[in-house]
Amino acid sequence: MGDSQYSFSLTTFSPSGKLVQIEHALMAVGSGQTSLGIKAANGVVIATEKKLPSVLVDETSVQKIQLMTTNIGVVYSGMGPDSRVLVRKSRKQAQQYYRLYKEPIPVTQLVRENAAVMQEFTQSGGVRPFGVSLLVAGYDDNGPQLYQVDPSGSYFSWKASAMGKNVSNAKTFLEKRYTDDMELEDAVHTAILTLKEGFEGQISGKNIEIGIIGADRKFRILTPAEIDDYLAEVE
Amino acid sequence: MARAAADLPPKGGFSFDLCRRNDMLLKKGVQPPSFRKTGTTIVGLVFQDGVILGADTRATEGPIVADKNCEKIHYMAPNIYCCGAGTAADTEAVTDMVSSQLQLHRYATGRESRIITALTLLKSHLFSHQGYVSAALVLGGVDVTGPHLHTVYPHGSTDTLPFATMGSGSLAAMAIFESKYREGLTRDDGIKLVCEAICSGIFNDLGSGSNVDVCVITKGHKEYLRNHLLPNPRTYISSKGYSFVKGHTEVLSTKITPLKEKVEVVEGDAMEE
Numbered sequence A: 001m002g003d004s005q006y007s008f009s010l011t012t013f014s015p016s017g018k019l020v021q022i023e024h025a026l027m028a029v030g031s032g033q034t035s036l037g038i039k040a041a042n043g044v045v046i047a048t049e050k051k052l053p054s055v056l057v058d059e060t061s062v063q064k065i066q067l068m069t070t071n072i073g074v075v076y077s078g079m080g081p082d083s084r085v086l087v088r089k090s091r092k093q094a095q096q097y098y099r100l101y102k103e104p105i106p107v108t109q110l111v112r113e114n115a116a117v118m119q120e121f122t123q124s125g126g127v128r129p130f131g132v133s134l135l136v137a138g139y140d141d142n143g144p145q146l147y148q149v150d151p152s153g154s155y156f157s158w159k160a161s162a163m164g165k166n167v168s169n170a171k172t173f174l175e176k177r178y179t180d181d182m183e184l185e186d187a188v189h190t191a192i193l194t195l196k197e198g199f200e201g202q203i204s205g206k207n208i209e210i211g212i213i214g215a216d217r218k219f220r221i222l223t224p225a226e227i228d229d230y231l232a233e234v235e
Numbered sequence B: 001m002a003r004a005a006a007d008l009p010p011k012g013g014f015s016f017d018l019c020r021r022n023d024m025l026l027k028k029g030v031q032p033p034s035f036r037k038t039g040t041t042i043v044g045l046v047f048q049d050g051v052i053l054g055a056d057t058r059a060t061e062g063p064i065v066a067d068k069n070c071e072k073i074h075y076m077a078p079n080i081y082c083c084g085a086g087t088a089a090d091t092e093a094v095t096d097m098v099s100s101q102l103q104l105h106r107y108a109t110g111r112e113s114r115i116i117t118a119l120t121l122l123k124s125h126l127f128s129h130q131g132y133v134s135a136a137l138v139l140g141g142v143d144v145t146g147p148h149l150h151t152v153y154p155h156g157s158t159d160t161l162p163f164a165t166m167g168s169g170s171l172a173a174m175a176i177f178e179s180k181y182r183e184g185l186t187r188d189d190g191i192k193l194v195c196e197a198i199c200s201g202i203f204n205d206l207g208s209g210s211n212v213d214v215c216v217i218t219k220g221h222k223e224y225l226r227n228h229l230l231p232n233p234r235t236y237i238s239s240k241g242y243s244f245v246k247g248h249t250e251v252l253s254t255k256i257t258p259l260k261e262k263v264e265v266v267e268g269d270a271m272e273e
Helices: A002-006 A020-030 A080-101 A107-120 A167-177 A184-197 A224-234 B017-027 B088-109 B115-128 B170-180 B187-204
Strands: A035-040 A043-049 A066-069 A072-078 A132-140 A143-149 A155-157 A160-163 A208-213 B042-047 B050-056 B059-061 B064-067 B073-077 B080-086 B135-143 B146-152 B158-160 B163-166 B212-218 B221-229
Touching: A020 A072, A020 A132, A035 A072, A035 A132, A035 A143, A035 A167, A035 A184, A043 A072, A043 A132, A043 A143, A043 A184, A066 A080, A066 B088, A072 A080, A072 A208, A080 A107, A080 A132, A080 B088, A107 A132, A107 A143, A107 A155, A132 A160, A132 A208, A143 A160, A160 A167, A167 A184, A184 A208, A184 A224, A208 A224, B042 B080, B042 B135, B042 B146, B042 B170, B042 B187, B050 B080, B050 B135, B050 B146, B050 B187, B073 B088, B073 B135, B080 B088, B080 B115, B080 B212, B088 B115, B088 B135, B115 B135, B115 B146, B135 B163, B135 B212, B146 B163, B163 B170, B170 B187, B187 B212, B187 B221
Parallel strands: none
Antiparallel strands: A035 A043, A035 A160, A043 A208, A066 A072, A072 A132, A132 A143, A143 A155, B042 B050, B042 B163, B050 B212, B059 B064, B073 B080, B080 B135, B135 B146, B146 B158, B212 B221
């Protein structure tokens, strides 16, 4: 591959016009655990697999879905530590926005700031791109919104999206099942079914994580007990 | 830059050069611009289920009342509120900043904020500014360790008390507290005592006035009673309004200047197609 000569430096374009390091970062995302998000008519749901490396790990200490503000939540696929840095930065940016404008940060603004940070790391010396793609779910004055942010710094608004290992199957499944007038409850069931599609082993409240936000504008991470209830409904 | 990833601490401390300049100007007789002080009577007490905070609502600019109904009880966290006396801008800015920091801390820990955390953030900030941030605060709330009430002075010292008053009306309010406070007050008795103390400040101190704001914080619940008491209503407003007929005002001289026509409007022919 002629590109391989240009793949060691982040800040050098290859002859075909690609930044090979970013492509590699997307591979890191593609080999991460599956996560997905669905935008319903009255809310958004995001979910992810929570496969732990060993049965000895205390699963209550691991939380993949995080809050960025009271009405915006995020899930990632890829390298967990990279997402931690981004979440921490976003939280600070949201607070700074509020201090400056006395208005809770709109979802698009927060996504844009996040994307700007990720882009910075594709055009600086001595750093590497982030090895995560984020799914940002929020509810503000413009209604429920779902955004995906990639390591390159590009962001897209989705009605439903998936990332990680099982992305093509999951996206096909979502395309078939998605309807514009879906309610939040239906969206949660669809999310669970989509995760189930590519799940190895027995799915339960302990090895998936679901976060929802409704018209009350409070992002909430479901407890394992609540997830088990939803799983029972889906059976 | 890579620095963007790490949150570096600020380089160096506060620069006091301008403070030296201000002191020198004062010695030479140049008056500094006056700023809005809150004058104020602010109080807090611990009752059987939690904490009650109270404040008056007058903001002064020297001898003038700048705001007749300002809010002196500031939100810090869902379970923590803070009354502020001193320079209004300073109390607002410092409580906003610490409230923001507490929110970030809550995201990181996943837990309810503690009053002692707010206290330490406030006192560190005020101490590092050596008293130039003129904010005297009464901080109160309820957390996992129970109800807490603290006072913070502009130089950064703090006290932990069962009942506290701050501001220009603090002596008037403290007189009421010292004679009537007991441990284990009920909610209604507590609110009544706080209102009495604030009213004492409102009526006996020039820097305090207008209405009484009260905030009751208990475990898992808070009530912000804005304008709980209005002991100073405006009583002489005429509902019919005022009408001044011609002849009320004496005319001293009259000068009429006719407007000169500067623009001539000429009706022309319609444009050729």
